[in-house]
Amino acid sequence: MIVSVAYFILYFTLFFVLLALLLFNRKQYAASLTDFPPVSILIAARNEEHTVLRCLQALEQLNYPKDKIEVLIGDDASTDNTRAVIDAFISDKPNHTCITITHTLGKAKGKANVLAHLAKLATTNYFFYTDADIAVPPQWIETMLAGLENEKIGVVTGITTTAGKGFFAKLLALDWLYALGLIQVVSDLNLRVTTMGNNMLLRRRAYEEVGGYEGIDFSITEDIAIFNQVLKRGWGFRNIYSKEVLALSTPPENLKSYLDQRRRWMRGSMHLPFYMAIIFILHSAYYPVLLPFFAYTSVGVMLAIFTFKLVLQSLFLRICLRRVGRTTAWWMYPLFELYLVVSSIILIVYFFLPIKTNWKGRKY
Secondary structure, three states: OHHHHHHHHHHHHHHHHHHHHHHHOOOOOOOOOOOOOOEEEEEEEOOOOOOHHHHHHHHHOOOOOHHHEEEEEEEOOOOOOHHHHHHHHHOOOOOEEEEEOOOOOOOOOHHHHHHHHHHHHOOOOEEEEEEOOEEOOOOHHHHHHHOOOOOOEEEEEOEEEEOOOOHHHHHHHHHHHHHHHHHHHHHOOOOOOOOOOOEEEEEHHHHHHOOOHHHOOOOOOHHHHHHHHHHHOOOEEEEOOOHHHEEEEOOOOOHHHHHHHHHHHHHHHOOOOHHHHHHHHHHHOHHHHHHHHHHHOOHHHHHHHHHHHHHHHHHHHHHHHHHOOOOOOOOHHHHHHHHHHHHHHHHHHHHOOOOOOEEOOEEO
16 A cells, blocks of 8 residues: 555555646747758658548648748558549649659658658758648748757647548547657656657758668667667757647557557657656556555545546646647547546557557558
């Protein structure tokens, strides 16, 4: 019982600290460019015929001089109509280029190999990365560039959530924004956490200094791999949590796609720094500690502890939602807690199954 009490004291102390940091240690990056440097947008596409048009249309709505943007798309051996959809859209857009990837560069494989090829084609000093199933907001480029506040910053990361009107899609949207809110709090302390390849900016010099994707060891979370290598070379980073960089992803098509996606992310999380590992371990241990604690105390005490956690978590999530101009119904907060419990159990089991990770039809 003493161990359980000590755990809850540590857990809620940490939660209060994270909440206080979220409220009082926010860094903001306003888009106030006087100069508009040329930028490159790099997109890897594999079997995205149903999503890539949405991505390209969003790029057309960017509030940035079109003559300063080059869009580079790599068709990664698609077996559907992805290339035809892309070619039809870019036929009258000279600043768009689509290439078919036919060979590998260095150590790169899969998506990393596509991005390595596109970087070779890029003519600017700023590489913007997004995915073919992502729609970026109009202020994306300006606000991300604002994160390069000095010459030592090599990586800037925006935030992403899911679009969709279905109930599960709404829960996924809350999941993204909550997890990224936790990451943002730590990042605002200038502590390294992670990046996301669907909403990322790399300074060209930082990218080339590590040898590009072809020069680093292959990882199925290629974004985290390049992020860690860039920071090892002494470059700084910035994470931006605002609606100006909020990209919208299409939700997974089915449960299997969701499980495969999260399994890949969980493999990438194995490289997180120790302080993030502590935060995630404390969070994941909540119910394994709470349920046995019931044997030593009353239902009332256990319910009080549960309610306290739900209130703090809901308050944290509500603040995250407000910062990106979103709201949700009050009854979604307890359902989100239920989602976290169920999904965590399923994903932990799935993660340890002796199977390969499926990623865009390839197994790793």
